[in-house]
Amino acid sequence: MARVILGVGAGIAAYKACELLRRLREAGHRVRVIPTPDALRFVGAPTWEALSGEPVATGVWTDVDEVPHVRLGQGADLIIVAPATADLLARAAAGMAPDLLTNTLLTARCPVVFAPAMHTEMWEHPATRANVETLRSRGVTVVDPAVGRLTGKDSGAGRLPEPATLYEIADQALSSGTDLRSSLASRRVLISAGGTREELDPVRFLGNWSTGRQGYAFARAAAARGAEVTLVAANVELPDPPGVKVVPVVSAREMHAAMLAEAVSADVIVMTAAVADYRPVTRSEEKIKKDAGPLDPIELTENPDILAGLSARRASDGPDGQVIVGFAAETDTDPGAAKAKLARKGCDFLVVNEVGNGLGFGAVDNEAVVLGSDGSRVPIPRGSKDELADAVLGLAAARIN
Ligand code: CTP
Numbered sequence: 001m002a003r004v005i006l007g008v009g010a011g012i013a014a015y016k017a018c019e020l021l022r023r024l025r026e027a028g029h030r031v032r033v034i035p036t037p038d039a040l041r042f043v044g045a046p047t048w049e050a051l052s053g054e055p056v057a058t059g060v061w062t063d064v065d066e067v068p069h070v071r072l073g074q075g076a077d078l079i080i081v082a083p084a085t086a087d088l089l090a091r092a093a094a095g096m097a098p099d100l101l102t103n104t105l106l107t108a109r110c111p112v113v114f115a116p117a118m119h120t121e122m123w124e125h126p127a128t129r130a131n132v133e134t135l136r137s138r139g140v141t142v143v144d145p146a147v148g149r150l151t152g153k154d155s156g157a158g159r160l161p162e163p164a165t166l167y168e169i170a171d172q173a174l175s176s177g178t179d180l181r182s183s184l185a186s187r188r189v190l191i192s193a194g195g196t197r198e199e200l201d202p203v204r205f206l207g208n209w210s211t212g213r214q215g216y217a218f219a220r221a222a223a224a225r226g227a228e229v230t231l232v233a234a235n236v237e238l239p240d241p242p243g244v245k246v247v248p249v250v251s252a253r254e255m256h257a258a259m260l261a262e263a264v265s266a267d268v269i270v271m272t273a274a275v276a277d278y279r280p281v282t283r284s285e286e287k288i289k290k291d292a293g294p295l296d297p298i299e300l301t302e303n304p305d306i307l308a309g310l311s312a313r314r315a316s317d318g319p320d321g322q323v324i325v326g327f328a329a330e331t332d333t334d335p336g337a338a339k340a341k342l343a344r345k346g347c348d349f350l351v352v353n354e355v356g357n358g359l360g361f362g363a364v365d366n367e368a369v370v371l372g373s374d375g376s377r378v379p380i381p382r383g384s385k386d387e388l389a390d391a392v393l394g395l396a397a398a399r400i401n
Contacts (some may be wrong), residue, residue, distance in 0.1 A: 002174050004031045005072060005108075007081035007101045008048075009088040010038035012151050013117040013160035017082050018043065021051050023167040032072060034058070034101040036088065060100055069100055073107030080170050081105075083117035083160045086128050089142070093131035111173040111224075113141040115166055120156030139185035139226050143169060144243040161242050169242065172224040175390065184397050185226035190266035191218045192259060192306070194234035196252040198279035200298065201288045210274035212236030214327075214366065217385035218270050219244045221393050227268075232258045234273055252276050252303035263310050263318075268396045270325045271307045271347075279303055311346030323396045325349045338371055348373050348399060351380075351392055370395060 004024055008017050014035070024031045033048040037058045045056040060069040073079070081088065081101070088102075092114070097103040105112065114135065122128055123145060132142045143166075146159040160166075193215020197205040212233055219231045219241045229244045234255055240246045247262070249255045252275045263269055278300035288295065307326045314322050324347040328338055342350040353368040367382035370392060380391045 002029045002077035003075055004029045004170065004174075005076045005079040005104060006031055006033045006052075007079060007084075007088075007105070008033060008035040008039045008043070009081060009083050009085040009101075009117075010036050010041065011083035011085050011117045011160070012042055013083040014039055014042040016160050016163050016166075018047060018051060019163035020080075020082060020166045020170075021048070023163060024170065025052065027167075027171070030054075032076075034072070034104055036099055036101055058100055060103055062100075069097075069103035070107050072100075073104040074109070076104075076108055076110045078111050078113070078170060078174050079105065079108050080113045080115065080166065080173070082115035082166055084114040084142075086116070086118050086122040086125070086131075089114060089116060089128060089131045089135065092140075093134040111141065112139075113143065113169055113173050115143045115160055115169070116145050116158075117160035118145070118158050119150055119154060120158045123158050136226055136228075137186045141169070141173060141224060141226055142243075146242070165242055168220075169224065172220055172386065175386070184222055184268070184393065187227045187267040187397075187400065188265055189218075189222040189227040189229050189268045189270070189393075190232070190259070190262045191215050191222070191229065191270045192232045192234070192255060192273035192275075193219070194236040195274040196234045196255055196276045196303075197250050198252065198276045198303075199250075199283045200280050201284040201286065203287055206276055206278070206280065207235070208274045208276065210234075212238055212273075214385045214389065215270070215272035216241055217389040218272060218393070221386060221389040222268070224390075225393060225397070230262050230266075232262065232273070252279065252306070256304045256306050256309070259306055259310060260313070263313070263322075265319065266322060267319070267400055268323045268325070268393070269310055270327075270392070270396075271310075272327050273306075274329070275306055276303055305345075307345045307347060315346065321400055323348050323399045325351065325392060325396055328352045330354060338369075342371050342373065349392070349395060351388075353388075368392075 031052045032054045033052050048056045146161045147157045148159045149155045194212035195208040195210030197207040199205045219229050222229045232247045234249050247258050281299040281301050326345045326347040338352045350371045351368045366388045368380045370378040
């Protein structure tokens with residue numbers, strides 16, 4: 001059970017926060033709702049009190065003997081503000097504290113998540129952009145709003161993400177803990193995910209079983225730590241993680257180009273993608289027909305090694321302090337082979353995980369050993385892909401910081 005503060009700003013999307021509150025309570029958390037005074041125009045105090053089972057106050061002059069403006073923030077494990085208006089972001093960025101919620105934000109030492117909702121023009125305004133940048137640079141997570149129908153006839157960026165998504169973000173922020181939360185604040189994290197496809201003809205390809213789940217778990221975990229995340233995704237059928245820039249690719253060569261372009265400004269690079277080592281020398285423009293006679297053997301040529309290429313480029317002209325993480329899926333764990341692969345790839349960490357036996361591709365759980373170029377060896381016990389991702393990012397963050 002965690003102590004969660006649900007801050008509610010004065011936006012029409014406040015009604016969606018009722019569902020988020022219900023989910024947090026069902027997960028066993030104690031939730032104290034702190035609306036801004038104007039937020040009560042949208043959803044009233046009795047609703048919040050009945051759903052949370054806790055009293056609701058908006059100002060600092062209620063229960064003064066308990067010093068709530070200090071105690072609530074100090075005692076919280078997580079603060080999530082949903083919806084956060086442009087005005088509330090501005091106050092938080094400036095450190096202003098006219099009400100109980102903004103006071104609580106100033107006394108909190110726990111992870112803080114803002115889920116903004118507003119009209120597109122307000123979200124794109126330079127003042128709001130600067131406030132979001134300021135908050136992120138302090139380790140606060142500001143979720144990018146969803147795109148879609150807004151209040152009235154407008155549509156665009158500015159919708160509050162759905163309560164299920166917000167719940168997932170809150171859960172992730174809680175499991176990342178306090179001391180590490182800011183470790184990737186304002187850092188750029190570049191992740192590759194999925195499995196590349198090498199086309200033989202318009203309907204066939206050489207591919208692999210990668211689902212992209214491990215890479216998407218990295219993207220969520222990095223975003224929860226406040227990073228600006230880019231995900232180069234090869235053939236993944238998963239929803240885009242909130243607040244993450246997704247660059248879709250198909251083949252190894254497309255992934256290579258996208259990774260090289262994005263790597264220039266990345267602080268951390270994680271190569272989880274299963275890259276095809278070979279591609280057909282030629283791609284037939286027409287579907288290969290079986291009645292066209294016996295099929296010639298398919299001639300293959302080697303694809304670029306993206307991870308080794310990124311490491312080599314960093315050595316010559318890469319940004320200072322960039323941390324590169326590779327993956328090695330092995331069916332038999334031979335420590336000698338894994339160490340040799342780490343040296344060959346030139347990266348800082350190699351996450352060695354065994355595939356098969358219910359682990360790896362398509363599986364829910366993962367288990368790994370992280371080998372470091374400094375000779376370190378950190379075992380990560382069997383757990384979810386989110387847990388594995390967060391543990392590896394902890395090591396990468398410690399290396400940068
Ligand atoms: N990788 C890459 N480019 C390739 C192949 C692999 O960037 N052409 C990356 C993967 O994303 C992974 C790491 O290299 O992070 C190791 O992948 P793996 O397939 O285990 O390594 P290979 O070099 O292909 O070696 P093996 O002969 O064991 O397949």
